[in-house]
Amino acid sequence: MNATIVIYGSSTGTCEAIAEKIASKLGCEALNVQDLTADIVNANQNLILGTSTWGAGELQDDWYDGLNTLKACDLSGKTIALFGCGDCSCYSDTFVGGIGELYNGIKGSGAKFIGSVETDGYTFDDSEAVIDGKFIGLPLDDVNEDDKTDVRIDAWIAAISPEL
Secondary structure: OHHHHHHEEEOOHHHHHHHHHHHHHOOOEEEHHHHOOHHHHHHHHHHEEEEEEEOOEEOOOHHHHHHHHHHHHHOOOOOOEEEOOOOOOOOOOOOOOOHHHHHHHOOOOOOOOOOOOEEOOOOOOOOOOOOOOOOOOOOEEEOOOOOHHHHHHHHHHHHHHHHH
């Protein structure tokens, strides 16, 4: 596996815990997006980016500066996988929209995006994270569907690992 880092933005600790779980399974470091620098981006071939979703499908607050850091870097040739936390019950119309915000912010960067997930098995009305009929990354609802979180993470890691 090439140099890989999990970068997350978390306000309540849920996305942080999930990021640490993913990093542990991949054998790499998890980093709070508040600590993201261009040197860290440049030192890693694979970027696993995670965000919680707030308001009407918006990024976690710390990601706005993080997204600017990513945009200022040369991401061409890098591999990016996205994951995010959302609430499919209370916010089913903007479920994991933060993933879509991350993707839209860097989709023209020349990076290769991996880790899309079928929408089957998810209960939601709409999501900016659905591109061409699939989630652009791993969607998780650790509040309403916490019994599915570990299985979904394991399946996603199995799918992306060969490309890292």
